[in-house]
Amino acid sequence: MTSIQLNGSPYLCRKLSPRISDLIRDLSLDGKRIAIERNGEIVPRSKHPETVLLDGDKIEVVAAVGGG
Amino acid sequence: MNAPNNSVVLDDPLVIAGRAYRSRLLVGTGKYKDFDETRAAIDASGAEIVTVAIRRTNIGQNAGEPSLLDYLPPSQFTLLPNTAGCYTADDAVRTLKLARELLDGHKLVKLEVLGDPNTLYPNVRETIVAAEALIRDGFDVMVYTSDDPIIARELEAVGCVAIMPLASLIGSGMGILNPWNLKLIIEQSKVPVLVDAGVGTASDAAVAMELGCAGVLMNTAIASAQRPVLMAGAMKKAIEAGREAYIAGRMPRRLYAASPSSPGRGLIS
Numbered sequence: 001m002t003s004i005q006l007n008g009s010p011y012l013c014r015k016l017s018p019r020i021s022d023l024i025r026d027l028s029l030d031g032k033r034i035a036i037e038r039n040g041e042i043v044p045r046s047k048h049p050e051t052v053l054l055d056g057d058k059i060e061v062v063a064a065v066g067g068g
Numbered sequence: 069m070n071a072p073n074n075s076v077v078l079d080d081p082l083v084i085a086g087r088a089y090r091s092r093l094l095v096g097t098g099k100y101k102d103f104d105e106t107r108a109a110i111d112a113s114g115a116e117i118v119t120v121a122i123r124r125t126n127i128g129q130n131a132g133e134p135s136l137l138d139y140l141p142p143s144q145f146t147l148l149p150n151t152a153g154c155y156t157a158d159d160a161v162r163t164l165k166l167a168r169e170l171l172d173g174h175k176l177v178k179l180e181v182l183g184d185p186n187t188l189y190p191n192v193r194e195t196i197v198a199a200e201a202l203i204r205d206g207f208d209v210m211v212y213t214s215d216d217p218i219i220a221r222e223l224e225a226v227g228c229v230a231i232m233p234l235a236s237l238i239g240s241g242m243g244i245l246n247p248w249n250l251k252l253i254i255e256q257s258k259v260p261v262l263v264d265a266g267v268g269t270a271s272d273a274a275v276a277m278e279l280g281c282a283g284v285l286m287n288t289a290i291a292s293a294q295r296p297v298l299m300a301g302a303m304k305k306a307i308e309a310g311r312e313a314y315i316a317g318r319m320p321r322r323l324y325a326a327s328p329s330s331p332g333r334g335l336i337s
Contacts, residue, residue, distance in 0.1 A: 001102075006108040027127060031138050035170035036126060037162070041168050060124065062166050062230030064137055066106060067121025067152050068238070068287030 005058045013053055020048040020059075025063070034063050071311050078315065080282050083230040084214065084260055084285070085176055085208040087117045091264070093307045094148065100296065103139040109290055112300035113320060117146045119178055121153070147171060149212065150178035155191065157181060157198035161249060177202065178232070178264075188238040192219045195225065199234075203227040206311075208233025211299035212264050215249040217256060224259055231257055232264035232285060239288045241268030242273050254280045270299075270306035277306065277310025278318070 002013040006023075015022050020043055024030050036043045037060040041052050053059070081088035098107040110118055118140055140147065149167030151160040164177045181198055183191030190213055200208050210230040211223050220231045233253055236242035243266060244250065247306060254261045260282030267273050267286045276284050284307060293299035308320040 003211060007127055009127070011127070027125075029125065032125075032135065032169060035122075035166040036165060039315045042165050044169060046217070060166070061127070062122050062150065062170065063125045064120040064147065064170060065169075066097040066100060066136055067123075067150060068098050068119055068285075 001056075002045070002053050003055050004053055005015065005056075007061055011059075019054045020051045020053065023059070024048065024061075029061065032063065034061055036061055078312070080311070080315065082208065083262065084117075086113055087176075089146070090114075090323055091116045091304075091307075091312055092283035093273075093303055094283055094285040094286070095290060095300070097140065097210050098138060098287050099291035103134060103136060105296060106136070107139045109296045109300040110145075111306065112297045113290065114304045115145075115146050117156075119148045119150045119287070122151075122163050122170065124151055130286070142171060142174075146176065148178045148320060149173065149174070150212075151180050151198075154183070155179070155182050155194070157194045157201065160198040161192070161205075165205075165208060168207070175206060176210065176229075177206045178210045178212060179228075183286065190214055190234070192216065199223055199228055200226050202297060208217075211261070215246050215253065217252040220253045220261075221256060224257055226333030228259065230260045230262055230282070232262045234265040235263045235272065238265040239292075240265055241289060242276075243272040244279070247275070247279055250279050250281065268302075270302040272274050273303050273306040274310035274313070276306055278314050282316055283307070 004011050014027055039058050077330045082092045091114045093113055093115050094117040095110055095113050096119045097106050105133050151163045154160040154163055160181050168174055179198055181191050181194040184191050192214055199209050200213055208229045210232055211217055211228045212232045215233040223231055262283040262285055264285040265274040267289045273284050290296050290300045
């Protein structure tokens with residue numbers, strides 16, 4: 001199990017050595033227009049399948065919402 | 069015989085960062101009842117550039133529900149990600165880097181760094197720091213700022229592609245409170261100057277355009293109207309009327325003219 005901070009809250013990844021693409025699938029966000037930051041750095045979409053999450057990683061998942 | 073059509077159609081695009089837009093009205097997408105109303109209002113406004121905010125997704129909730137971009141596809145609109153809610157340069161830069169990733173490398177952004185949660189007045193020092201960092205990183209920055217002409221000049225000097233002073237406070241609907249400062253900013257700027265924030269109703273938008281603004285960005289004035297879609301159409305007309313009046317050139321003001329519009333001769337006696 002890998003324990004991360006996801007959008008400011010604790011989150012346990014079920015898989016061993018989870019990739020960002022696994023996390024996106026777990027969150028039912030595959031195919032959605034989102035962007036991901038890992039420990040303050042953008043992880044480009046092309047790198048989602050190869051980026052392994054580590055214990056304590058701070059992950060932000062954002063989307064576009066209504067705003068001025 | 070057809071009546072001659074003497075209406076003047078101006079070839080007068082708004083050019084921002086080298087791209088031309090027909091509409092000089094830019095609109096936000098917040099505060100609407102639902103996405104259907106958002107889309108209907110934006111269609112009625114004729115806006116081509118629409119602002120969006122960047123926020124954390126709700127984890128584990130409503131994964132299947134529609135998203136804003138389903139209603140406003142990037143293929144049909146120029147999405148302008150903004151940094152509303154950011155109080156530091158660092159947060160604003162981070163937010164727009166996420167937006168660029170989200171929108172496949174999209175460079176045109178609205179920078180807004182706030183200084184106070186009650187008034188939402190901009191923090192211009194943080195704004196300049198963020199603008200410099202973003203421009204270095206290749207962004208085209210449209211910048212929300214106060215109506216201080218010196219700050220506006222500095223933001224232009226660091227390379228912002230549009231200067232967007234407030235007309236009054238965000239969401240206040242108080243209208244154009246300091247037209248003279250706006251005029252100073254318009255006169256000194258080589259990039260487009262757009263009023264961003266403070267417009268309350270159609271006449272405010274027309275006044276902004278008559279001052280020579282290149283455009284107006286608004287959200288609450290439409291979304292918080294009793295009938296947002298109707299107001300969106302009113303704003304479209306006001307922007308067009310104000311722009312045409314500005315280009316036409318208004319008559320000079322004078323206290324009285326002693327020059328009636330009807331002939332002085334030929335009166336029956």
